[in-house]
Amino acid sequence: MTPAKPPFWNDPKVRAIVFQVLVSAGVIAAGIYLVRNLLHNLDARGISTGFDFLKNRAGFAVNLTLIPYDESSSYGRTFVVGLLNTLLVSGLGIVCATILGFVVGIARLSRNWLVSTLAAAYVETFRNLPLLVQILFWYFAVFLNLPPPSEAIHLGDSVFLTLRGLFLPWPEPKEGFAWTLVAFAVAIVAVIFLVRWARRRQALTGQIFPSFVTSLAILVLLPLAVFFATGRPLELSKPELEGFNFTGGVAVIPELAALLLALSIYTAAFIAEVVRAGILSVSHGQTEAAGALGLSRARTLRLVVIPQAMRVTIPPLTSQYLNLTKNSSLATAIGYPDLVSLFAGTTLNQTGQAVEVMSMTMAVYLVISLVISLFMNWFNARVALVER
Amino acid sequence: MKMRIVVTTVSALALCIAASSVQAGATFDAVKKKGFVQCGVNTGLAGFSVADEKGVWKGIDVDVCRAIAAAVFGDATKVKYTPLTAKERFTALQSGEVDVLSRNTTWTVVRDGSLGISFTGVTYYDGQGFLVKKKLGVKSALKLNGATVCVGSGTTTELNLQDYFTSHKMKFKPVVYDTSDETVKGFEAGRCDVLTSDQSQLYALRIKLAKPDDAIVLPEVISKEPLGPAVRQGDVEWFNVVRWSLFAMIDAEDLGVTSKNIDEMKKSSVVPDVKRLVGSEAVKHGLGIPDDWAYQVVKQVGNYGEIFEANVGADSPLKIARGLNALWNKGGVQYAPPIR
Numbered sequence: 001m002t003p004a005k006p007p008f009w010n011d012p013k014v015r016a017i018v019f020q021v022l023v024s025a026g027v028i029a030a031g032i033y034l035v036r037n038l039l040h041n042l043d044a045r046g047i048s049t050g051f052d053f054l055k056n057r058a059g060f061a062v063n064l065t066l067i068p069y070d071e072s073s074s075y076g077r078t079f080v081v082g083l084l085n086t087l088l089v090s091g092l093g094i095v096c097a098t099i100l101g102f103v104v105g106i107a108r109l110s111r112n113w114l115v116s117t118l119a120a121a122y123v124e125t126f127r128n129l130p131l132l133v134q135i136l137f138w139y140f141a142v143f144l145n146l147p148p149p150s151e152a153i154h155l156g157d158s159v160f161l162t163l164r165g166l167f168l169p170w171p172e173p174k175e176g177f178a179w180t181l182v183a184f185a186v187a188i189v190a191v192i193f194l195v196r197w198a199r200r201r202q203a204l205t206g207q208i209f210p211s212f213v214t215s216l217a218i219l220v221l222l223p224l225a226v227f228f229a230t231g232r233p234l235e236l237s238k239p240e241l242e243g244f245n246f247t248g249g250v251a252v253i254p255e256l257a258a259l260l261l262a263l264s265i266y267t268a269a270f271i272a273e274v275v276r277a278g279i280l281s282v283s284h285g286q287t288e289a290a291g292a293l294g295l296s297r298a299r300t301l302r303l304v305v306i307p308q309a310m311r312v313t314i315p316p317l318t319s320q321y322l323n324l325t326k327n328s329s330l331a332t333a334i335g336y337p338d339l340v341s342l343f344a345g346t347t348l349n350q351t352g353q354a355v356e357v358m359s360m361t362m363a364v365y366l367v368i369s370l371v372i373s374l375f376m377n378w379f380n381a382r383v384a385l386v387e388r
Numbered sequence: 389m390k391m392r393i394v395v396t397t398v399s400a401l402a403l404c405i406a407a408s409s410v411q412a413g414a415t416f417d418a419v420k421k422k423g424f425v426q427c428g429v430n431t432g433l434a435g436f437s438v439a440d441e442k443g444v445w446k447g448i449d450v451d452v453c454r455a456i457a458a459a460v461f462g463d464a465t466k467v468k469y470t471p472l473t474a475k476e477r478f479t480a481l482q483s484g485e486v487d488v489l490s491r492n493t494t495w496t497v498v499r500d501g502s503l504g505i506s507f508t509g510v511t512y513y514d515g516q517g518f519l520v521k522k523k524l525g526v527k528s529a530l531k532l533n534g535a536t537v538c539v540g541s542g543t544t545t546e547l548n549l550q551d552y553f554t555s556h557k558m559k560f561k562p563v564v565y566d567t568s569d570e571t572v573k574g575f576e577a578g579r580c581d582v583l584t585s586d587q588s589q590l591y592a593l594r595i596k597l598a599k600p601d602d603a604i605v606l607p608e609v610i611s612k613e614p615l616g617p618a619v620r621q622g623d624v625e626w627f628n629v630v631r632w633s634l635f636a637m638i639d640a641e642d643l644g645v646t647s648k649n650i651d652e653m654k655k656s657s658v659v660p661d662v663k664r665l666v667g668s669e670a671v672k673h674g675l676g677i678p679d680d681w682a683y684q685v686v687k688q689v690g691n692y693g694e695i696f697e698a699n700v701g702a703d704s705p706l707k708i709a710r711g712l713n714a715l716w717n718k719g720g721v722q723y724a725p726p727i728r
Binding site: 044045046047048059060061062063071142143145148164194242243244245247254255332333334335337341345346348349350351352353354374 | 449474479482498499501502503504524532533534535536541542543546547549550551554560562563564565566570573574577578579581620621622647690
C-alpha cells in the first residue's frame, strides 16, 4: 500500500527545493548589492574603476625580470614579471626547503647523539624566530656586508661575489646547440625505458640492476658527446667590472638570495618536524622485520619506512608549501620585486585602483595555492598504501 | 535551524552594509564633531614630519596640520598624527582614515584626477635630485650610466628616474625599498651607488648617514615636485579650510606679520591688509570657521618664513636655502591670494 502523496506545500522535497532557491537568490542578491554599492561609492569619490589601467605604460624599472621588460612596458607586463618572480622564489624555496627539511628530519632520528642534537637545535632555533626578522637578518646583516664590486671575492676570473649580487658566467648558445638539446631529450627517453626494463627484470628474476648510476651516465655522457662532436657551440659571457657595476654574465641579486635562504631555512625547520612525525608513525615492527630480513638501516629507511611515512607526511607538507608561497610576499621588506611588491605596492600606488589590484593579487595567490594543493593531493593518492 | 542561521547571516550582512557606507562631503562636519584633525604624515622624514624622542611630532608638514587645527578650533594642539608609508598614504586618505594628507606628496594630474583626492596648495616647491658618495668622484648626474640607484617604492621618484635615464640614453639598475630609512641603509651599505629622492629629502637623509660629509648632492634637479596637502574630493568646505590655513601663513609673511609681533600689529597697525589678517577688520569669508582664524594660525604656528626656517632652513640641521620657496617678491614662487 503506497502512502498518499502529500499536497505540494507540505511535500518535504518541494519545500527543500524552494528554500534552497530562496537562499541562493538571497546570497546572489547580497553579492550583487555589495558590488553595485562598491562601484557607486568609488564613482562618487572620483576614484577610477575598471581594468583598463593594465594597458597603461608603467614607466618604472624593475631589478629582476625573467622576461624582457623596459620602460615602455604596460602594467599588465609588470603583473606578469611580478608573478614570475614570485613563482621563481616559491619554486626554488619549495625544492630547497624539502631537501633540507628531509635531511634535518631524518638527522634528528639518528642514533648519533651529536647529529640528532644539532638537528634539534636547528629546528628549535629557526622555528621560533619570526620569518620577517630572519629575512631582515639575512639581508641587512649578512648579504649587505659583502664587499663592494671593486673588492669582490672572486673564484678564478669569472665568478664574483659582491653585495650587488653573485655574478656567474652565463652560457650563450650558438649555432648547432640544438643537437645537444635533442641528445638530452633522447637521453631522458632512454633513461625512462631503462628504468622500466630494470624494474621488470627485478620483478621477474630478483636481480638488481644499477639503474641510478647508469641513467646518470647516459644523461650526462650522451649530450656531452654530441656537444663535443658538434664543435662546442657554447660561449661563456663572463661578468666584467665596468664603471659602477659588472656587465655580462648573470647576476643573482642579494634580495633573491636573502629571501630564498630565509624562506628555505624557516620552512625546512617545520618540514623536518613533519617528516619526523611521519617516520615515527610507522610501527616499529616494520623496522624490526626489515632488520630481520637483512636490510641495512639506509635501505630500511628508503624502501620500507619512508614510503609508509609519506601517507602521514604529505598533508602537512602541503600546508608548509602553501605557507612558503604566501610567505614569499614578505619580499616587500627587502625590495625583492615579487608580485606583492611590484603590483600590489608600486602599481597600486601609481594608479590608486586598490580594489582591482588587490583582487587580482589575491586571486593569483589563491590559484597558486590551489594548484599546489591539487598536485599534492594527486601525489598523496598515488603513494597511499592500499591496505587489506 | 539552518534557516535561522541563514536569515541571521543575511540580515547581519545588510546591517553591516548600511552602517559602513561613508558619506562624501561630511569630512568638515565629522572633524568639527570629533574635536581634532586626523593628519596623515610621513613615518619619519627630518624637516617634514618626524617624531622626536618624547613622541612630539615636528616638521613643516606637521606645522601645516597644526595650522588647520588652529584655524578650525583656535587650538593648534588639536591634531592627531597617523604615520603613513608611500604605499598606504592614498588608501588611508581615500578610505577616511585621515582627514588631510600632509606628507610631502607631489601634486600631479593623475593624483588629482583618478584617485578621488584634491591638492589644496603647495607647502614646498621641490625637485628630484641625486645623492652619491664623494669617493666615486662623480660631479654630475650625466656620468651615472650603469649605476645602481636606490629609490622609494610607489613614488613619482621612480618614474622620473626612469624618464631621466631613458632620455639621456643611460642605463641603470634600480633597488626599490619601502621606506626612506631602508633606502638610506642600502645606500650606506653600498648596495647602490646613488640615492635618488626629492632634494629636500636628500638633505634630510644625508644627516642620517654615519658620515654625512662623505656624500654629496649632485647639482642636477631633474623634475618639478610641488609638495602639498591633499584632501578627499566631495567636501568643498573642508577643501577651502585646508587651503586657506596655508595661505594665511604665506600672506602673513608677505605682510611682515610674525608670531612674535602679531599682538603688537593687532593693536597698532593701520595697514588694512594687516587688519583684515588679524581679524580687527571683519572679513565675510564664509569658510565656516571663527573670525580670528588667521590670527590663531599665525600666533600659534607662525608665518610661512618662520615654519620654513625652523624646520628646514637656517635654524634647522638641514640648512636648505629658501630658493624657490621664497616669496614671489623675493625671488621665489610662494604666492597666496589676498584675505579680503
